[in-house]
Amino acid sequence: MELSYTVAVLIIPVFMFLFLGIVGVKLSKKTAGILGTLAMGVTTVIAYAAAFTYFFGTEQGQVIDGVRQQLTVLDLTWLEFTKNLVIKIGVLLDPISAMMLIVISTVSFMVHIYSLGYMDGERGFQRYYAFLSLFTFSMLGLVLATNIFQMYIFWELVGVSSYLLIGFYYTLPAAVSASKKAFIVTRFADLGFLVGILILSFYTDTFDFISLTSDPQAAISTAGGATFLGCSVMTWALTLIFMGGAGKSAMFPLHIWLPDAMEGPTPVSALIHAATMVVAGVYLVARLFPIYAVDVTALEIITVVGAFTALYAAAVACVQSDIKRVLAFSTISQIAFMITSLGVASPELHHGVGYMASMFHLFTHAMFKALLFLCAGAIIHAVHSNEMSAMGGLRKYMPICHIAFLIGCLAIAGIPPFAGFFSKDEILVAAYAKSPIWGVWLSVVAGMTAFYMFRLYYKIFWWNNPDYGHHTPHEAPMTMTFPLIFLGLVSIVAGFIPFGEFVTSNREVYEIHLDWTVAGTSIAIAVVGIALATVMYRKENNLPEQLANRFRGLWTAAYHRFYMDELYQFITHKIIFARISKPIAWFDRRIIDGTMDLLANVTNSASFAVRRMQSGSVQTYVWFYLVGAVAVAVITIICLI
């Protein structure tokens, strides 16, 4: 196959991981960083080449009757369970995986470059690059997966690389517990994913994506209407699989790990927790979309979860004070947009525009959110704090960063001609097409998005001008500003990509038409949001405080993220640890082990009881003997008489 060189995008990073992981300590920091970045550069070139060949290549069999084909470039058997259930490791190229190739390699490469400056002088620099390579490898493996089990494998691997990178500053307790939390929450979700895979494969007898999705109706009907607890087993399977996706994509109520994950280095947040790994859930649903499209119940669950999360996260983002937390909640909210968009996509409405919109938003969001995070990194680097209170008036000190951040904010707020406008508009079109309720709901959230993003922007770059002392903030080095400029440019132009020509739910070409009523409303709402933020936050004033005091209860609840973390804390510590684990451990020690000890003790005390008779004193023996002899004599006499 012509495209089989694509496999190099997996081999190079994994080799780099092993190389840097094993001999990295012996290299100088600079060498390790540059080697890692170069390898990533090569990977990016190959990924681009593969994606472009896929989209624009004229090879026989790539496009048949206007439908882009799914190309299995490579499929090696990795583990054989039964004759049909085989885990293969392979490379599947189709529109969404080719698009993800571009997203991941671009962001990853930018982050590699950026980290050269950002992580300069950090302890464990080599380790950092090794983990970045591991992450890139796993993420690419995930999107290129040919079967659901391969996806699960790389799914776990991205989970662990995220764990390692969040806990990069492993001496800080906050980082350690954040990494632990991230891993365990996503692991819990993965349990759902795994069980979903088991159910799905039990009925369909295959892991392979192409055979699963090519005839979804048949796949669904293999279950033969089997039900479990009132729902059809396929709905169970698909919902459980979505649970895995919800965990990785931080959907409510499994979102709690993502804000804490901001304890990791900022470039990592940009790469993993904004652009790539957190959209894995969206990708998963998109990958299995043909099956989901048949099962309406599962899609409805997805829509509800997505829509609720979008609002929830936007509400929380409005009051957070840590800039990375704001961005984290904004990420959750935006991913929820994509999820909702998939939920409302049904093939009969506008050729499943929701699917295309979701992927489009995934693409643009990855670019501008990575940009925002990298800007945040540059700001944190300059002022040495994550808190907004330590910032203000930075536009004078960091012009490039300022412009880049503004572009990011405009893009996410949905102002034309920036990228976010186009993709979000498509999502709204899809939502309105499904039902006006979802449309209005998402429009409100879009307005909130504009508000909190500009709140953040004004707080950082305008507001007041705190005394920075002799630590005057200054523009970041070239290695850090280059990615900002690049991603900023991408965020400006990405919206003009005719996305419908590349990615659609049935892989046919779809023309994007801007629906100006929807677009007009969404622009108006965004402008209102921005105006509100301008009024409240452009200059230092006490309006925000007054509002916060007026709605004290709501504000506090939102600030504490509606007490979701406390709830989890309660469940894990008070219920699982104190009410399940402790009693079990007690039961084990006292009851089970106690029974064994009791057996031993009974034997022991019985022996001691018998031992008293073996006193060693001949006198006692004689006494026994005498009594015995007399007794025998008496009995004999009685018997004789």
Next chain:
Amino acid sequence: MLMYIIPSMIMFGCGIYGFITRKNMIAILISLELMLNAVDINFAVFNRFLFPGQMEGMFFSLFAIGLAAAETALAIAIVINVYRAARNVDIRQLTKMKF
């Protein structure tokens, strides 16, 4: 015959009683001797009255007397050694070698 047996039985009973109740090793030894001698008497008596033509009983009591002498010597030697080691011949105190 009964006139001979009754004292020997009394002697034997005293021996048993002494053996069981005494705590002093010498006293126990004396009780042991008492029982042995009671048995010797019985040997002689039964031989004399039941099998007058034979001499086995007599020989056996003579043999037993000889043995008893040797045994007593050995026992006394042990007692003396125990006394040297433990400064005591009370069997309630001599539990050092017991488990």
Next chain:
Amino acid sequence: MIWSNILIYFVIIPLLMLGGLALCKNIKQVRAVATVGATALMVLAIYLVVAFLGLRAEGNTAEMLFTEGSMMWFEPLNIHLALGVDGISVVMIVLSAFIVFAGVFASWKMDPLPKEFFMWFCLLSTGVFGFFISIDMFTMFMFYEVALIPMYLLIGVWGSGNKMYSAMKLTLMLMGGSAFLMLGILGIYYHSAPEGGQLTMNILEIAQNDAIPHSWQYFLFPMTFVGFGVLGAMFPFHTWSPDGHASAPTAVSMLHAGVLMKLGGYGCFRIAIFLMPYAANELAWIFLTLTGISVVYGAFSACVQTDLKYINAYSSVSHCGMVLFAILMLNTTAMTGAVLQMLSHGLMTALFFALIGMIYGRTHTRDIRKMGGLMRIMPFLGVGYVIAGLASLGLPGLSGFVAEMTIFVGSFQHADMFHRVFTIVACCSIVITAVYILRVVGKLLFGAVQDEHHKTLTDAEWHERLSTVTLILAVAAIGCFPNFFSSIINEAAEPIMRLFA
């Protein structure tokens, strides 16, 4: 002649080592003998794999290979020293060889009485290897006992903590299991042939005769299953494991958790299930419930332990429960998973215990509340521990994932709803495992240094590194190229599981 069979040398080498050690005069000679012996075993094990695969490639499809040269041992009871291996035994032998090798280096600085320690260690290995190469029930049982008895002395003399109690408890509980087992084996023997036939102890012949009456199977199956299950840490007969492991010296914990506990699982299917398929099918649900409990229960218990070895011992209860659980699913895939899990658990627990021993040797405590931030002080051991932890919680690319997934997929193929629901319950353990592993890793390795004295500690020495790296490589090999192992096992599991088709 039996000497022409390469399998017998797995027993001869440890015995030669034993003799060699007896002649040693100082620690250097002891180390030399132990190293040479362990290396020889490893080479032999690898050669065995090659030879085995070679024979299979030539098309030899007999169930057991290398069966030539059986030797009569005791005529009246028809006991032979009969040897033979199938794919499952081969991988178990390789596992044992690896762990013995790593164990030797982990106890490089054994003190006191190194010579005696290694002598008992060799005797233990003799038992282990003997068990895996035998196909005669009696010799299997004998080797089983040979492997168990040295534990008493190894823990009692070289252990730590409440060692006499633990040694006694472990020995007594396992002996209790053996008593059941002995009854079971005798029962099988007396029904091993149809009326009037020659009674036999040979497993293959018994299976071929298939003469055990069903009413007897109901009685003998629980006997043998529980007998071996005790060693496989089946709930509620697992309590010897936490105390025993906690007190045992490093290499003994390694060998015990790594190999000895596998004797239980291996015995369960080789004798209980293979010889009494009818009862296995009928009674599986009882034991399935018990092992299902083991899996979740062990994991939950591990969550709140504070002693490193206790955590690991409970985690072993959970993982070994998974082995028995999968065996009882009675299908080829689950069975393959069970053996992979034995392999995987053996290697990674050995790795865990080796690292715990090394950490304990430095900090002189195993209480995780008293340690912290060790990663910065001893990076090599820290990284090793993290890798072992990741293997344990089932990271793809390491062995745990492969084994668990094979078990889950295999078990879920069971046609019965009860079994599938139970599989899901067992799946839950992967989350709980993550909880306790990350809890330990977080407390022990990350965070701030708890004890100022720990700052002066040193990282691993060469022999410790060798031991750790050997095991890590083995774990990674299974994790990266699972199909090699899985196909060997699969082909051996198939004839056994055909009984249930």
